[in-house]
Amino acid sequence: MAQFRPAGLSDDDSDSDDYGFYEKPSRDYFIQENPKKTLEVKLQDAIINANIDEVENIVTYDLNNRVNLKLDSGWTPLMHACFHAHDKIVDFLLERGADPNLHADSVTPIMAVCSNSSANNDTIYHVICSLIENKCLLNVGDKYGQTPLMRAISSGRVAVVQKLLDEGVNIEMRDQQGWTAVFWAAHHNQPEILELLIAHKARLTEVDKYSRTPIEIAMSHDYQNIVDILNKYLKTDEELEETKSIVSLNSQMRSWHDYYPGVTTEDRLTYVCEIPHLLYGMSCESLGTLIESSGMNLREFLLMEEDKMINLGIEMPYERQRLKIGLKKFHLRGWRLNAVAGLYARKFENYSVLDCLTALGTHMQQVYILEATLQYALRDYNRNKNQIKFEPPDSPLILRMKTGTKKLVSQINNLRSEIKNMKGILVKISKANPPPADLIKEKPLFEVALGYVTDVLVICSIGALIYHSRNYLARVTSK
Template sequence: MFRPAGLSDEESNSDDEYGFYETPRKKYTFSNNYENSRKKVENRLQDAVINGNLKEIEKIVALDLNNDANFKLESGWTALMHACFHAQKKIVEFLLEKGADPNLHADSMTPVMAACSNNSGSDDIIHDIVSNLSNHDCLLNIGDKYGQTPLMRAVSSGRTSVVELILSKNVNIEMRDRQGWTALFWAVHHNQPKILEILISKGARLTEVDMQGRTVLDIAQSHEYPQIIEILNQHLKLDNSDEDLLGTEVSDLATWQDYYPGLINDERPKYTSEIRHLLYGMNCERLHSLMLQNNVDLKTFLLLEENDMIKLGIEMPFERQRLKHGIRSFHVKGWKLNTVAGLHIQKSDNYSLQDCLATLGSHLQQLYILESTIQYLMRDYCKIHNQIKFEPPDSPILNKMQSAAKKLLANINSIRREINIMKSIHTKISKNNPKPADLIKEKSTKELAMGYLTDAVVICSLGFLAYHARTYVTSFLRK
């Protein structure tokens, strides 16, 4: 059996609570008024739910089930699951008020999944049922044994209002089922153009592929859905144009400070723009807006802990677990020589100003990341210090830590060597090249005033000398 997505290993008690490890069922003693078998009571309960007989449900729960609203039928379904599947709104309300657990499941099917799978009930009723379940803390970031989430089921059923409701609950729109499909794939497969537009507006990825390497556009073309194809092509074109615009902005740098984000304001670089790429790789790009709202820089992001994530508003345990795993993988990832290589790798005698600035900017970012990694390692080292201080000198743990420290030091030394090489290259460039004409600056007002004053003094001096020379020459001729 597949464990439904969204439940982390940290929630060790959640498995027992929601039946992943089955516990013995409660034995029910039926009242003397009903001397029928358990099967007959189950049939009465199921028939009452299907027919929407609320009074009969109240009677069975009170007299036959001892007010236990979580009684499971032989199929494993609870009365709440049946009521959700058959769109019996009033019965759902009654059972939830009686304490029915909205997260009890049968074969990984939950009540909210059952409600979203209904194809016959009205949109308003299904919307109200899902809203009521959500208000009672039902899990939405969860998949059945096939990986299908409540959102996927609502998409497949064409429940537009339910889809909007679920998306408003901050769910992970990129969760995948066993065939690698997201909710976007299901909207395309079931020809739901309106829902498709909603998902795209919420940031659903258009270029993802499933387990067979197919994109959503491939699925639409195989089904020959012209409206779906038109919508996808339109948004894919917009995405490409945005990327082209971004590339133009990055390549068209106006000043040298643009290579060092933050320095133009006399601040340390923050590299906030890099967080979006890391979140995408961790399949957590939905959290990018939270990072922007809280002004999280790259260093803060790379040092996030459990409590920090909760303070930022990351409520889902599986998202926090993904972030922690992704951040750890980032810090322990090995570096290659080309990563810290500088201008000397290009083997050229002529380097443009842009080459120098780009290489220096790259080294600055690498030092920024290495500083974060050192803090991350030291923090973890302090946490386990008491555990490893009694390790023998030849312990594998100590050997691994020493090896990692040597590699980290080697990376830092490599960057230092690159900096020294850059210094010598810049010295050579400054000595062997004339001063660029574009470095001639326009004179300031003060400089212009001093120039005018100097010119006036010179002119007056020359006039004074000319006057005295003329006087001298005239007197000499008279003699």
């Protein structure tokens, strides 16, 4: 039995043999049994065949301008019109209120038109402009992370790519394999588009999830023209080494305070710098700007719910779903003992102050994250406790919860043990070593003045003692 069909095909066009030994019912059978389905089929056929008059009649008189309905294929009329690049039908549907951001299986109308590689360039460009004028979303990816820009690159639409770049599209968004627009241009041998991306400051030294660079992708396909362009704009080896050394120098710890963000300003720890890394791991890096502008800390991010996502401006449901799944997987991951063990597990004889500060800073972040995970679990438990109440004691759910609780308690005890060990080590270090220079505080002015007075009194006392001693010796000698 047929399990899958390409997007855009209706059930009537599939090769399913669900009807067994009976003859498959004809299309006319469905038309007689379901007049509404007939209307959808007629509209879909009219769009595919570019019959603008029939489309107008069906939309105006039969559907009363309901242009956002889903057809047999699951696509909207606008998605079909965009995929087949029928610009007049696109304009008509948009005039009647078609939503340019309605999607099916995470594919939007602009993604559909950017995937068309056979239509005339001018027609495709006109459809793109119409969608942009109607406020379609550009910085959005499908379930594979592919954006309209990436699809336009794969289709070789230079003018469309230029239009998207002029609209300020994000050229550093990544798909599931970590490819940016530059990777797509290199993979599909699009030198002119690659030049456009470079002119808009695209990064050329990024790596994908397999640690490959764009130039390595081009070399694997033997696209010498792409390799030449990348080599022309890439820095020389000496310049790259110099840049790496500068970056390395800037990223070094300047003081022990850097391990404790916020300690110098007496603010609460936020760990905001970790959010971009988590977004990248969840294939949601396109949401970085929205989350950064909101000013949320790491804890708020790890506990974010759908209503908060909507308020931030994450409009596409599948983007919210991808983020929610990513957060859930983050909280469900396991913790090993060596993930929380520090200096005690290393069993060194001597530890520097820097070693201790590094381990303490790491553990503070781990405790911060674990607190958010506990809050996440408690929130879900409160939502489902009524259902859990009626579970039998030996149900799989109760057993899983007991097992998870034991593991959680074990990890908390590991943290407590590590804190105790760290405390003992720090006590030994504090007794055997002088305090770090940046912990020596300047004395208050009155203490300094008191010290000066004390020094003067001591000096005067010593002077008087010496004077009287000399006189005593002189008298003894004279006798």
